[in-house]
Amino acid sequence: MSLKRRLEGVVPPSLMERVPTSFEIIGSRGGAVAVVEIPEELEEYKYEIARAITAANKHVKAVLRKLGGRTGDYRLYNFEVLIEGPTEVLHKEHGYYIKVDPTKVYFSSRDQTDRLDIAKKVGEGERVLYLFAGVGPYAIAIAKFARPKLIVAVELNPWGFKYIVENFKINKIKNAVAVHGDVAAVAPLFRGKFDRVLMTLPLGAYKYLPLAFQCLERGGVVHFYHLGREEDPYRDAEEIVKNVCPDCQIIGKRIVRDYAPGVYKVRVDVYKPP
Ligand SMILES: C[S@@+](CC[C@H](N)C(=O)[O-])C[C@H]1O[C@@H](n2cnc3c(N)ncnc32)[C@H](O)[C@@H]1O
Structure with a gap:
């Protein structure tokens, strides 16, 4: 079920088109973190959006909202924590593993x-x-x-x-x-x-x-x-x-x-x- 479908009846129809259609999941079955962009108009629904993400993705233990673009020498986002949880994860990609904490170091x-x-x-x-x-x-x-x-x-x-x-x-x-x-x-x-x-x-x-x-x-x-x-x-x-x-x-x-x-x-x- 898409995020939009999950948020029907929570987010007013007039704001539905602003609900994010995608978000990044970093991690694997053992634990993951979701990184999502939520527009200001949806400020009061941000926790419902985060909960909808974890409901659809049981392995997601933390939800982070991106605030602005990447900054500084280390190319990091500023995050607002919407659901607190471990942010160090083991990401699986093409059969190999990448350990990373996206709050501390760049990864995409x-x-x-x-x-x-x-x-x-x-x-x-x-x-x-x-x-x-x-x-x-x-x-x-x-x-x-x-x-x-x-x-x-x-x-x-x-x-x-x-x-x-x-x-x-x-x-x-x-x-x-x-x-x-x-x-x-x-x-x-x-x-x-x-x-x-x-x-x-x-x-x-x-x-x-x-x-x-x-x-x-x-x-x-x-x-x-x-x-x-x-x-x-x-x-x-x-x-x-x-x-x-x-x-x-x-x-x-x-x-x-x-x-x-x-x-x-x-x-x-x-x-x-x-
Ligand atoms: C865009 S990220 C790419 C990281 C990695 N190659 C990847 O694809 O996931 C650029 C990286 O360069 C590092 N960096 C920036 N300036 C640097 C410098 N002068 N010397 C060494 N590393 C630097 C940042 O900390 C960041 O981790």
């Missing part, structure tokens, strides 16, 4: 298709530098579905670093390491050491693009994430790449998902020749 289940797409591109024996790693989900997907020699995941948020280390253990990943620190300070230590660099910070990765190219050994691929307007989603990203690396070739492009009305999160795959 909506990036899961992109993770598989990246994993498919990694060749046997590659060394992958994963910048802006959060709780490490791309590293887990790569380790599970490709055969890299080494993955190095770099994250600024200490909670992210802690979860990356745990997630590598939970998924029995041996050929990956986590580094806690600022990409600006850590990446220069890895100049000339990698075959592929992943830059999963759409709002700011461009500042580190020259550094990412320097981390490639003799050429290789950089996956650059950026934001783009729906009229021409790749224009800005392509222009940035052209300015930073005129010899590079764009070998792939992807709309990862919606970011805001009229704005997409995009990925541009860039090949730097030796």
Whole structure:
């Protein structure tokens, strides 16, 4: 039964169209947290909405309402707790597990298709530098579905670093390491050491693009994430790449998902020749 159907007779018909049609569930059968956006007009019905979510999803133990967009270096939402419960969960995705507390560190289940797409591109024996790693989900997907020699995941948020280390253990990943620190300070230590660099910070990765190219050994691929307007989603990203690396070739492009009305999160795959 949809959320709307469950709220019939609770929310007045005039406000029914404002009831959210979707929400994100992070976790698994053992326990999950729901993240929902509720418009101001529905303020007085917010607890009924939260209860309707848990009634329909018995494994959801906590319901969090997003207040505004992601903010700060750690890219976190401010949440209003509508139903209190544990927020550290074990999320299952494509057969692997991701331990995360979305109140402490970035995670989006909506990036899961992109993770598989990246994993498919990694060749046997590659060394992958994963910048802006959060709780490490791309590293887990790569380790599970490709055969890299080494993955190095770099994250600024200490909670992210802690979860990356745990997630590598939970998924029995041996050929990956986590580094806690600022990409600006850590990446220069890895100049000339990698075959592929992943830059999963759409709002700011461009500042580190020259550094990412320097981390490639003799050429290789950089996956650059950026934001783009729906009229021409790749224009800005392509222009940035052209300015930073005129010899590079764009070998792939992807709309990862919606970011805001009229704005997409995009990925541009860039090949730097030796
Ligand atoms: C958009 S999130 C992506 C996280 C993860 N790759 C994922 O897909 O779930 C970007 C991450 O970069 C981290 N971050 C932001 N600035 C950073 C910096 N200068 N150095 C290292 N990590 C940084 C944030 O804490 C955040 O966890």
